[in-house]
Amino acid sequence: MLNILFFASLRESLGTSQESVALPTPANVGALISELRKRGDAWSSALAVDKRWRVAVNQDMSTLDTSLKEGDEVAIFPPVTGG
Amino acid sequence: MKISVQTTDFDVGAEMAELRGAGTNIGAHIGAIASFVGLVRDMNDGSGVSTLTLEHYPGMTEKALAAIVTQAESRWELLGCTVIHRVGDLKPADQIVLVIVASSHRGHAFEACEFIMDYLKTQAPFWKKELTPQGHRWVDSRDSDAAAVSRWQVSAQEGKIN
Numbered sequence: 001m002l003n004i005l006f007f008a009s010l011r012e013s014l015g016t017s018q019e020s021v022a023l024p025t026p027a028n029v030g031a032l033i034s035e036l037r038k039r040g041d042a043w044s045s046a047l048a049v050d051k052r053w054r055v056a057v058n059q060d061m062s063t064l065d066t067s068l069k070e071g072d073e074v075a076i077f078p079p080v081t082g083g
Numbered sequence: 084m085k086i087s088v089q090t091t092d093f094d095v096g097a098e099m100a101e102l103r104g105a106g107t108n109i110g111a112h113i114g115a116i117a118s119f120v121g122l123v124r125d126m127n128d129g130s131g132v133s134t135l136t137l138e139h140y141p142g143m144t145e146k147a148l149a150a151i152v153t154q155a156e157s158r159w160e161l162l163g164c165t166v167i168h169r170v171g172d173l174k175p176a177d178q179i180v181l182v183i184v185a186s187s188h189r190g191h192a193f194e195a196c197e198f199i200m201d202y203l204k205t206q207a208p209f210w211k212k213e214l215t216p217q218g219h220r221w222v223d224s225r226d227s228d229a230a231a232v233s234r235w236q237v238s239a240q241e242g243k244i245n
């Protein structure tokens with residue numbers, strides 16, 4: 001299983017901050033996003049290709065090609081706006 | 084390096100005094116200290132802002148800030164660095180972020196301070212939400228912040244410090 005975290009506007013539009021999800025096939029970030037998009041309109045629009053969102057795996061910024069393994073922490077969030 | 088993500092306010096003078104380390108060996112080598120303080124404004128994108136709420140990603144935030152300071156330490160000769168960022172509900176004129184950099188000479192301190200802020204704004208996982216008369220709204224990231232970071236990357240490729 002993967003531990004998925006959502007932050008900020010994505011957390012609000014998806015209505016969840018944390019959940020466990022099965023490791024996708026192939027085991028990478030792109031496949032995980034594809035799986036999540038299948039959950040319905042809120043998910044496919046929040047994670048749309050032309051929307052701006054970022055993914056971190058085990059607290060390091062990642063790309064769609066980043067591979068995943070059992071127990072990884074995957075965070076999905078909008079571009080950061082601190083400072 | 085001192086990194087802190089906290090709800091409480093910070094005292095710039097006390098933080099600077101701590102970084103100066105007066106009376107220590109390193110403290111005696113410091114010739115310059117540069118600092119930056121970011122504050123909550125009462126206006127953004129044409130709307131009044133009465134509350135600014137900062138959310139973050141506990142764990143990754145501290146890691147990302149430490150990585151940014153480590154990068155700065157590899158580019159400039161630094162003798163100390165403090166980064167404090169607040170989270171939670173803030174009001175106009177409240178302090179949000181503090182960066183203090185100590186070095187032997189001012190050039191390194193000024194540049195490293197600006198570098199750390201530019202990277203913090205684009206890489207550290209914080210998100211701002213504003214309360215305006217029209218309701219809550221999440222702040223969008225700015226292209227100008229991404230441009231500010233790419234400036235440092237160009238100068239690194241050219242093998243020189245701006």
